[in-house]
Amino acid sequence: MPKISAAERTSCRDKASMSRNFKLQCHFILILLTALRGESRYLEVQEAADYDPFLLFGANLKRDLAGEQPYRRALRCLDMLSLPGQFTFTADRPQLHCAVFFIGEPEEFITIHYDLVSIDCQGGDFLKVFDGWILKGEKFPSSQDHPLPTMKRYTDFCESGLTRRSVRSSQNVAMVFFRIHEPGNGFTLTTKTNPNLFPCNVISQTPSGRFTLVVPHQQKNCSFSIIYPVAIRISDLALGHWHGLQLKKPAASCGGTDDFVELLGGPGLDPSKMMPLADLCSPFHGPAQMKISCDNAVVRMVSSGKHINRVTFEYRQLEPFELETNGNSIPEFCLSSL
Numbered sequence: 001m002p003k004i005s006a007a008e009r010t011s012c013r014d015k016a017s018m019s020r021n022f023k024l025q026c027h028f029i030l031i032l033l034t035a036l037r038g039e040s041r042y043l044e045v046q047e048a049a050d051y052d053p054f055l056l057f058g059a060n061l062k063r064d065l066a067g068e069q070p071y072r073r074a075l076r077c078l079d080m081l082s083l084p085g086q087f088t089f090t091a092d093r094p095q096l097h098c099a100v101f102f103i104g105e106p107e108e109f110i111t112i113h114y115d116l117v118s119i120d121c122q123g124g125d126f127l128k129v130f131d132g133w134i135l136k137g138e139k140f141p142s143s144q145d146h147p148l149p150t151m152k153r154y155t156d157f158c159e160s161g162l163t164r165r166s167v168r169s170s171q172n173v174a175m176v177f178f179r180i181h182e183p184g185n186g187f188t189l190t191t192k193t194n195p196n197l198f199p200c201n202v203i204s205q206t207p208s209g210r211f212t213l214v215v216p217h218q219q220k221n222c223s224f225s226i227i228y229p230v231a232i233r234i235s236d237l238a239l240g241h242w243h244g245l246q247l248k249k250p251a252a253s254c255g256g257t258d259d260f261v262e263l264l265g266g267p268g269l270d271p272s273k274m275m276p277l278a279d280l281c282s283p284f285h286g287p288a289q290m291k292i293s294c295d296n297a298v299v300r301m302v303s304s305g306k307h308i309n310r311v312t313f314e315y316r317q318l319e320p321f322e323l324e325t326n327g328n329s330i331p332e333f334c335l336s337s338l
Contacts (some may be wrong), residue, residue, distance in 0.1 A: 007097045082205060084193050086115065089178070099177040100225055102169075106202040106211060106224075108193040110169040112176065114162060115188040119180055121158035127187060129155040129167045133203070134175065141171060141201035145271065145300075146223040168194070171201040194256035203227065207317035211333060212236075212310060219305030223264075223271045229318045233289045234299075236312040237261060239279055254281035258304035261311050262306045265294030274298060293323050300310035 015263065025205045071085030077098040087100075104110050112129055119125035131153040133140045143150055149169060155167045167174075180186060198214055200222035207228040215222055226232075254260045260281035266274035278290060303309045 007243065010226060029106050060246075081191070084191045086188065088186065088188040089180075091180040091183050093183055094181045096179050096181075097177065099175055102174045102176075102191060103205055104172040104193045106172055106204065107200050108172050109196050109197050110172065110174045111166055111192050111194060112168075112174060113166045113190045113192075114157065115160070115190055117157060119157070119178075119187065119189040120182060120185065123181055125158070125178075125180050125182075125185070127157040128173045128176065130177065131155075131167075131169050131182040131203075132171065132175070133173050133213060133269060135269045136270040138273060140173065140203060140225060140269045140271070141223060142270045142272040145201055145223050147220070151169045169328065171194070172199065203224075208315060210312070210314045212312040213301055215303040215309045216299055217229050217305055217308060221300065221302050223298050223300045224313075225269070225271065226315055227295065228297070229291075229293045229295065229323060230315045231289060231291045231318055231322070232263060232295050232297065232299065232313055232315045233287055234261075234280070234311060234313045235285075235287055236310070237282075237283060237284050238308070238310040239283050240307045240309075254279040255311040259302065259307060259309055261299065261301050263290055263292065264298040264300055265296065267295050269296060271298045271300055275299075291318060291322060293318060 003316070071083050073085070073087060075087045075089040077089075077095050080101040080103070082103050089098075089100075102110050117127060119127055131148065132146065139146075139150065146153065154166060155257075176189070178187070198216065200213075200215070200220060202211070202223075203225045204211075204227070207226065207230065211224060213222055213224055239261075250319045254262075260279050262279040264271055264274035265277050268274070274294075274296065277292060280288070297315070299311065299313055301309060301311055
């Protein structure tokens with residue numbers, strides 16, 4: 001497991017006492033830096049110490065800038081953005097391992113548009129968009145959940161040029177990673193969001209909330225990911241038609257069932273590599289709750305396409321004292337890493 005520097009841990013502990021929001025930022029950034037500093041054939045970040053990591057993901061950013069449109073600022077080598085706007089990166093020295101993570105609301109697609117690009121593709125520079133996120137070689141959405149094969153999720157500027165100036169994500173997250181050797185070179189891009197009527201794969205921006213995942217007559221898998229240890233409370237599950245014609249309750253487990261919901265947990269980003277903690281394949285109305293103390297928790301729906309499937313759930317971050325005890329009737333698979 002890659003180590004977070006002592007200075008970063010101390011900064012987190014000292015600043016976390018300021019507010020609950022800052023504690024959540026601290027948790028997210030430590031996970032992000034731990035993952036990015038690991039070995040990966042996709043991405044290796046070595047410049048993370050050059051700037052304040054707490055600027056990457058500010059919970060108050062949207063409120064502070066709600067009245068300022070369009071939003072413009074310079075990009076850092078390692079960056080995260082939750083607002084649409086225009087962003088420029090200009091290299092002041094060779095920047096060889098850089099990535100920008102974009103995240104929108106659950107009900108949004110993200111469109112990335114190249115306004116200006118000045119890089120040397122022949123000299124080894126690159127600029128690529130990935131449909132989703134990659135951390136430490138793990139992908140979200142996973143290969144099982146995304147409609148495209150992995151290689152088709154990349155859009156390489158050095159191959160397509162400005163003939164494809166805009167790239168739209170398939171969910172509420174996307175990323176750009178790049179390498180620029182020559183100081184003064186760089187790029188400007190504009191991002192915007194578009195409504196997604198039936199969100200499928202989602203990474204939550206917040207450690208608490210409520211969401212309804214609906215899959216209407218489509219054969220697909222959908223994952224809702226929460227990058228915090230959480231308690232999840234499912235209040236409604238409909239597997240089948242909404243108007244009374246629901247699936248027959250299985251005799252035992254969900255084995256062999258084509259439509260079901262599963263709860264997953266693990267230390268990484270890829271749902272296909274997480275531990276299955278519970279599965280649900282019988283429609284019900286009423287609360288069912290589970291505490292998942294992993295760094296990442298996922299509610300995943302598998303749909304055959306024969307029915308309209310729906311699950312409604314609430315989630316909240318576990319308090320520190322809750323991480324010390326396990327109230328589930330299953331073994332504890334995850335321990336908090338913070």
